[in-house]
Amino acid sequence: MAPMTPIATETLRAWQVQGHEFVLIDTLPAKSFAKGHLPGAINIVSDDILARAPALLPDKHIPIVVYCASTTCKRAGRSAERLERLGYTRVYHYAGGKRDWEAAGYPLTPISDETA
Template identity: 40%
Template sequence: MDPITRQELLALLQAGTVQLIEALPPDSYAAEHLPGARNAPGPIDAELAARLAPDRQNVVVVYCSGPYCNRSKSTAEAFARLGYHDVRVYTGGKQDWAEAGLAFEGRRTHPADGTAGKEGHHAA
């Protein structure tokens, strides 16, 4: 799987040509996830892949907590095995996103902005 940088991911998000997949447990996803991401907490089969990433023309970008998390790589490999042609891994994951001060969706935001745990608030 080819890696993707935060800048490349932001460009794809802005263009609307990416299907973003978080490869972490449901509680982690519910707490905070990258905007527009869908959750793939475990093994991927053809049915789940089609629900998570129905448009095979778009790039599929998989991420997890950060550079030392391997869940994103194994999930991306599963999408590739199922016939998705442009699958990439955002190795920086949530850690890189937070360090850049970018917004999350979910129950809480990154604690650095002082609003952790406040429903509906997103970092700027």
């Protein structure tokens, strides 16, 4: 199995700005996701990825970017490995997560902003 591919903050932001087709997954608990997540992200907690990914992500070849809080958080790495075991072929690990995203000056989106 090929190792998961890292993705840098600037590359991820460029994908968003350019309308690149990909799925962005926040692997943190729902409460953390609600407080703020990267724009366009969906929430699949790392422990639920094996059960929920097949239904939510039927295309095994679409690029998928997983992230969590920061480089010390292990949830995204575990999620990436699990997705690869399920047969997803283009899994990217955004290791810096929310911390690096905010440090680069990009905003997080709280759930209340999306539903307003």
